Amino acid sequence: MIASLFSPRGRISGTQFLGYIAVDMLAMLVIGFGLGTVPSLDAPLVLSIIWALQAWPLACLFIRRLHDTGCSAAWLWLLVPQAAMAVTSLAMGGYMPGVILLIMNALGIAANLLCWALIFFLALKTGQAGDNRFGPDPHGKRGDFAAKADEFAR
Numbered sequence: 001m002i003a004s005l006f007s008p009r010g011r012i013s014g015t016q017f018l019g020y021i022a023v024d025m026l027a028m029l030v031i032g033f034g035l036g037t038v039p040s041l042d043a044p045l046v047l048s049i050i051w052a053l054q055a056w057p058l059a060c061l062f063i064r065r066l067h068d069t070g071c072s073a074a075w076l077w078l079l080v081p082q083a084a085m086a087v088t089s090l091a092m093g094g095y096m097p098g099v100i101l102l103i104m105n106a107l108g109i110a111a112n113l114l115c116w117a118l119i120f121f122l123a124l125k126t127g128q129a130g131d132n133r134f135g136p137d138p139h140g141k142r143g144d145f146a147a148k149a150d151e152f153a154r
Helices: 014-036 043-068 073-091 098-124 138-153
Strands: none
Touching: 014 043, 014 098, 043 073, 043 098, 073 098
16 A cells, blocks of 8 residues: 555545545644644754655655546646745745745745645546546446445345
């Protein structure tokens, strides 16, 4: 299961996608609060490093969910503004003059809304039934198992 986080090949269901996203966000929340209790650490820098380490597994997760809906990975370009905002903020070291800070905040809000919209879209959109060009249906295994369980019960 862990190895599959590093592969963009194949498909995952919306439930699996939401599960991974929820665990990731919960872990980041706990880590963020934990870092906030250690005054000697630069918490934003540490969190940025953790996010950078998560970039590939999260991209693979998004790609596999896009594959389940029949879309190509090109849709990930929608997340470029989110990444650009994070890199710019980190590069500026947290200091930004007034007008630039206002612009960055507005762009940051727009980038976050776009990211959340993509997450909700991928979580709620029904995947393609049956196999598609990206691999077998992730629900096919459960469907086969349920059919065999029904047959066994008879």
